[in-house]
Amino acid sequence: MSQEFFIFVVMVGVFAAGTFALKWPVAVSMLLASVAGALAGGFGVPIRHLVEGTFGYVDTILTIATAMIFMNAFKDSGGLEALSAATIRRFHKIPGLLLVLLTFVVMFPGMITGSSSASVLTAGAVVAPMFAALGIPGVEAAALIAMAGILGMIAPPVNIPAMIIGGGIDMPYVGFEIPLLLLTVPLAVFSAFYFGYRFVKKTDISAVVRTLDTKTLDQYGGFRLFSPVLIVLILMVLDKALPKIFNLGMPLIFVLSTIPAYFTGKRFNILNSAKTAIEQALPVLGILVGVGMFIQIMTLTGVRGFIVVNALSVPPALLYLAIAISIPLFGAVSSFGASSVLGVPFLLALLGRDQIITAASLSLIAALGDFMPPTALSAIFAAQVVGLDGYGKTLKKLVIPSLILIVWALVFIIFSKQIRTLY
Amino acid sequence: MKKHHITAIIFLALAGAAAIVSGASFLAMRKPDIIVPGPGVSEVVMLSNWYPQLKGTPGDTEVYILGKGNPGASMLVLGGTHPNEPSGHMAAILLIENAVMTSGTLYVIPRANASGFTHNDPQEGAPQSFTIQTPNGPRVFRYGSRATNPVHQWPDPNVYIHASSGQSLSGSETRNRNRGYPGRENGTLTERVCYGIVQLIKKEKVTITVDLHEASPEYPVINAIVAHPKAMGLASETVLGLEMQNITIGLEPSPVNLRGLSHRELGDFTDTLPVLMETANASQGRLRGRTDEALVLTGKDKWYVKAQKLGRLYVPYDENGHPLEERTGRHLAGITELAFSWTLENPDSALEFTGVPAYAELQEKGLGAFLRPLP
Numbered sequence: 001m002s003q004e005f006f007i008f009v010v011m012v013g014v015f016a017a018g019t020f021a022l023k024w025p026v027a028v029s030m031l032l033a034s035v036a037g038a039l040a041g042g043f044g045v046p047i048r049h050l051v052e053g054t055f056g057y058v059d060t061i062l063t064i065a066t067a068m069i070f071m072n073a074f075k076d077s078g079g080l081e082a083l084s085a086a087t088i089r090r091f092h093k094i095p096g097l098l099l100v101l102l103t104f105v106v107m108f109p110g111m112i113t114g115s116s117s118a119s120v121l122t123a124g125a126v127v128a129p130m131f132a133a134l135g136i137p138g139v140e141a142a143a144l145i146a147m148a149g150i151l152g153m154i155a156p157p158v159n160i161p162a163m164i165i166g167g168g169i170d171m172p173y174v175g176f177e178i179p180l181l182l183l184t185v186p187l188a189v190f191s192a193f194y195f196g197y198r199f200v201k202k203t204d205i206s207a208v209v210r211t212l213d214t215k216t217l218d219q220y221g222g223f224r225l226f227s228p229v230l231i232v233l234i235l236m237v238l239d240k241a242l243p244k245i246f247n248l249g250m251p252l253i254f255v256l257s258t259i260p261a262y263f264t265g266k267r268f269n270i271l272n273s274a275k276t277a278i279e280q281a282l283p284v285l286g287i288l289v290g291v292g293m294f295i296q297i298m299t300l301t302g303v304r305g306f307i308v309v310n311a312l313s314v315p316p317a318l319l320y321l322a323i324a325i326s327i328p329l330f331g332a333v334s335s336f337g338a339s340s341v342l343g344v345p346f347l348l349a350l351l352g353r354d355q356i357i358t359a360a361s362l363s364l365i366a367a368l369g370d371f372m373p374p375t376a377l378s379a380i381f382a383a384q385v386v387g388l389d390g391y392g393k394t395l396k397k398l399v400i401p402s403l404i405l406i407v408w409a410l411v412f413i414i415f416s417k418q419i420r421t422l423y
Numbered sequence: 424m425k426k427h428h429i430t431a432i433i434f435l436a437l438a439g440a441a442a443i444v445s446g447a448s449f450l451a452m453r454k455p456d457i458i459v460p461g462p463g464v465s466e467v468v469m470l471s472n473w474y475p476q477l478k479g480t481p482g483d484t485e486v487y488i489l490g491k492g493n494p495g496a497s498m499l500v501l502g503g504t505h506p507n508e509p510s511g512h513m514a515a516i517l518l519i520e521n522a523v524m525t526s527g528t529l530y531v532i533p534r535a536n537a538s539g540f541t542h543n544d545p546q547e548g549a550p551q552s553f554t555i556q557t558p559n560g561p562r563v564f565r566y567g568s569r570a571t572n573p574v575h576q577w578p579d580p581n582v583y584i585h586a587s588s589g590q591s592l593s594g595s596e597t598r599n600r601n602r603g604y605p606g607r608e609n610g611t612l613t614e615r616v617c618y619g620i621v622q623l624i625k626k627e628k629v630t631i632t633v634d635l636h637e638a639s640p641e642y643p644v645i646n647a648i649v650a651h652p653k654a655m656g657l658a659s660e661t662v663l664g665l666e667m668q669n670i671t672i673g674l675e676p677s678p679v680n681l682r683g684l685s686h687r688e689l690g691d692f693t694d695t696l697p698v699l700m701e702t703a704n705a706s707q708g709r710l711r712g713r714t715d716e717a718l719v720l721t722g723k724d725k726w727y728v729k730a731q732k733l734g735r736l737y738v739p740y741d742e743n744g745h746p747l748e749e750r751t752g753r754h755l756a757g758i759t760e761l762a763f764s765w766t767l768e769n770p771d772s773a774l775e776f777t778g779v780p781a782y783a784e785l786q787e788k789g790l791g792a793f794l795r796p797l798p
Contacts, residue, residue: 004712041713049548051445056545059578114581158582163593169643170681173582173591240582249578292546300548302712305726309710312735337546341709345641349735 003041004306011037011294011303019374025283026374030290034297041301053296057288057334059251060117064285064377066254067121068277070232071385073258075125076273077265078216079225084129085212086222092205095134096193099200102127103148103192107184108233110152112240113250114160116335116370116378119149122232125385133212135203136196138386143397144195146382148188150367153335154360155184158240161339161363168344171355178423179360183412191401220265228261280384287374295333304341312345319349320413323365324406331369332376339366354416361409361416368405371398452551453541456564458485458516458533459795463523463778465491470532473626474619476608481575482616484537486623489776490524496630496765496774497528499623499695500758501685504600504634506539506567507549509719510702510750511635513564513790517755518779520795527762527774530629535620536600538575538612540567548714549706555720555747557791566719569707570598576612586610588682596683601634601699604688624693630774631657631761634685634699635754639708640727640736640745642701647673648757649699651690658698660764661757670756670782700757702750703738710735721746752785 014036018029031050038046074080091098106127110119124145131141153159156177163173217225235253238246248256262270298304311326323346331338343362350358370378376391379398383391412419460467466488471478502515515533522529534540543549543566554561573579579594586607596602598613606618624632631654638645650658655676662674677686677697689697705711705724712718712726722744731740738745759779766773780793 047441047444048448048551051441052449052543053546053548055573062578160581160593163582163591167593167596170678172681173593174680239580243580243582243584244586247580249580251578295546296548298548299546300714302714302726305710305712305724309726309730309733312710312730313733345709345735348641348643351643 002306004302007037007040007301008298008303008306010040011297025286027283027286027290030287030294030374034290034293037297037301037303041297043300046300049296049300050293053294054289054292056292056295061285061288062251063115063254064117064121065278065281066251066258067118068281069274070228070254070258070261071121071125072273072277072280073261073268073270074228076268077225077228077261078220079228079261079265080126081129081213082217082220082222082225082265083126083229084133085214085217087130088133088205089209089212089214092209095200095203095205096197099134099196100189100192102130103144103188106145106148107152107155107188109236110149111155112158112236114153114158115250116149116153116367117381118250119152120145120378120381120385122229124149124382126229128386131196132386133208134196134205135199135208137199138388139393139397140195140199142379142382142386142388142391142394143401144191145385146371146378146394146398147191147195147401149378149382150370151184151188151191153370154180154364154367156180159360159363161335161343161366162359164336164339165343165347165359165362165366168340169347169355171359175356176360179357179412179419182419183360183364183409187405187408190404194401195397216266225265227264228257231260232257284377284380291333291375295337308341308345311342312349319346320410323362324410327362327365328368328372328402328406331366332372332374333369334375335366335369338369339363350413353413354420357416357419358413361412364409365406368402371395371402448551449542452543452565452567455534455537455540457562457797459520459798460487461520461522461778461795463489463521463776464519465489470616470619470623473622474615477615477619480612480615481538481541481572482612482619484532484534484616487519487531487533489518489522489529489531490526491528493524493526493528495527496769496772497530497627498631498633498758498762498774499530499629500532501535501620501632501634502531502533503540503567504535504685505569505636506534506536506565507544507547507569507707508637508704509553509564509566510637510704510747510754513747513751514635514754514758516564517751517790517793518758521778521780521793522776523778525775525777527772529776530623530627532620536571536613536616538571539569539600540565542568542572542574544568544570550714550716550719553716553719555791555794557794557796559796562791562794562797570595571600571613573598585683586614587688590682601636601685602683604683604685605692621689621693624689624695629695630772631765632685632689632695632697633758633761634697636699636701637704637707637750638701639710640703640705640738640740641708641710641730643737644673644675645701645703645738646671646753647675647701649675649677649686649701651677651686651697653690654696654698657696657761657764657768660767661760664760664764665756668756668782670753672753672757698761700754702753703740703745704750705744719747722750748785748790751790752780752782755779755785756782
């Protein structure tokens with residue numbers, strides 16, 4: 001047994017014991033697993049490394065915290081409920097199309113920010129009550145929102161995993177639009193029908209429309225109530241379209257859009273609303289901090305190299321299997337981390353293929369990291385915006401679509417040259 | 424006091440202690456390496472001399488001038504563009520501490536991204552410094568980050584758009600000095616440093632610019648010179664010269680569609696002949712094992728040896744690794760050969776120096792033999 005494997009076993013063992021046997025918070029278990037790994041590697045308790053590792057998620061933490069504050073403010077203003085009511089009232093006669101459209105709505109923030117969390121926490125939270133009204137149970141709704149979140153992250157124009165993978169071999173992010181659309185749009189339509197259609201077709205939506213509570217909507221009017229969401233969308237688009245002028249970044253966009261939410265609907269205590277939001281987000285933020293330490297110690301002690309080289313050690317025939325398993329698993333650290341650490345070496349191992357389609361496909365598989373515990377950002381937030389207590393059942397629902405996603409991406413890699421001739 | 428309040432206070436105290444210990448460690452990174460100017464150094468000026476807006480910023484950095492006012496051609500050597508690629512930094516320091524110009528002028532910037540030397544990349548587990556033993560005692564050098572310190576330039580956008588071409592890259596590349604050329608006068612700190620270097624090249628009419636880098640062993644462009652089309656002739660002769668010394672090196676044309684890099688933009692936007700050189704550095708690679716000072720100095724890594732056997736690398740790799748002496752020696756041999764090739768073709772505008780350790784000499788005696796005693 002190599003020393004790195006021993007350290008890896010120690011780290012995973014301490015984490016599992018802390019989380020499952022001793023019922024510690026995941027973040028605390030990850031901290032102690034990191035300390036144990038460093039001790040096993042002969043590095044003592046490297047406080048500088050533990051703190052440094054957490055810095056990798058500062059921007060993500062700020063985005064999640066501010067997004068949660070925004071969504072809570074929008075909900076407390078009555079906007080969220082009213083938006084649901086207004087959409088169902090307008091589109092209830094075409095439920096199948098409505099389902100697909102709402103899936104694309106969830107994808108949209110991810111498409112322009114490159115973040116599945118942004119999708120799930122904004123559009124996902126807005127759409128969640130609409131899915132409920134359409135008769136989709138919470139677990140299925142959460143799974144659909146989570147899947148739409150990662151598809152939004154991968155769909156063009158902004159796909160950060162593809163940029164990271166391409167950047168690793170000095171390939172500019174040019175010419176990715178069509179392959180990314182071919183990869184994501186069919187999966188989005190499939191997911192909408194897979195998760196939702198059997199419920200929607202059974203639901204008497206006319207009855208739902210008759211029981212809708214539209215009091216807040218009628219009192220303040222749709223445009224006024226929904227304006228905070230419009231402001232978020234406008235600022236996101238301006239950020240993308242005119243980066244030299246705006247360049248606000250997601251945290252500032254959410255903060256700026258929270259302010260009008262205080263004036264556009266029902267009166268609420270904005271400080272209490274923000275406090276509740278941070279309380280809701282804190283476990284996830286803690287996990288991110290813990291994961292940051294965990295990966296720093298894995299890298300420091302050589303465990304990361306051990307994992308990467310062993311993933312690359314498989315015979316050529318099993319390379320696709322290694323891609324299918326190792327990239328999503330490593331995504332437990334983060335999908336961006338998996339893109340860099342494994343996506344780049346795998347792209348180099350596949351140099352004979354069409355590079356753009358291969359990188360795009362690897363980025364799609366890397367996105368599955370956002371379903372992988374303990375980070376599982378997309379799944380955790382999707383369960384949260386739907387109002388579920390945990391995200392375990394949501395993850396189970398995502399297994400089959402995730403396998404289909406992997407197969408779809410691998411087909412694109414295997415036939416990349418043929419696909420390239422199609423456009 | 425309730426039990427959970429006591430727990431909270433204990434955790435806050437622990438967090439405070441961790442912040443103090445790690446904060447002291449991070450602040451220590453801001454103390455720059457001591458570089459001892461050798462007999463060939465005429466003058467040390469700051470980059471802000473050519474672009475005053477940089478003055479007082481963390482991007483301002485020393486420019487060592489050797490042979491100032493000499494007739495002949497000139498060369499600019501950029502070390503430390505990526506401070507986690509130490510052979511470029513060390514080659515620049517050895518030039519400063521040893522080279523003496525006999526004709527022409529040499530400009531050396533050892534910390535081309537001074538801000539990048541003040542921190543490490545999160546989740547990379549890198550050492551903060553490495554020590555080289557010399558006959559006069561140990562000399563310590565910083566091992567920094569590939570990018571500008573986010574304390575100096577933050578936040579990153581989601582997507583970095585290269586200003587003059589509109590090319591999109593991942594947002595973290597905003598702080599990559601070698602994606603920011605030709606720079607912008609009122610851009611980010613990274614772009615302004617690039618702009619300052621472009622001003623130096625233009626105002627001093629620098630003939631040749633050499634950007635010293637290292638690459639992961641799994642990266643295809645390695646042990647290579649990357650040259651702009653107009654520097655291809657000079658680079659070809661240099662490669663031939665190095666091959667005659669049994670130094671195997673590749674020659675790559677600068678890609679037209681990959682923007683912001685020195686070998687592309689300096690050639691397009693100035694009259695200099697830009698080349699970039701790469702050596703093999705395991706300590707920045709994705710496949711590396713234990714990450715520590717020894718890895719930086721020796722390049723010995725069992726996982727890279729395994730990866731080589733699997734055919735996953737673009738450079739030979741065995742149990743002997745690629746020590747810092749070898750990597751620094753390759754850079755110095757390349758620089759010497761570039762000057763030689765230039766002078767051979769342009770005897771009326773010569774670029775010649777003495778005192779720079781040869782490749783074999785560096786392997787034999789080690790880096791420490793060529794580092795001056797600290798004052």
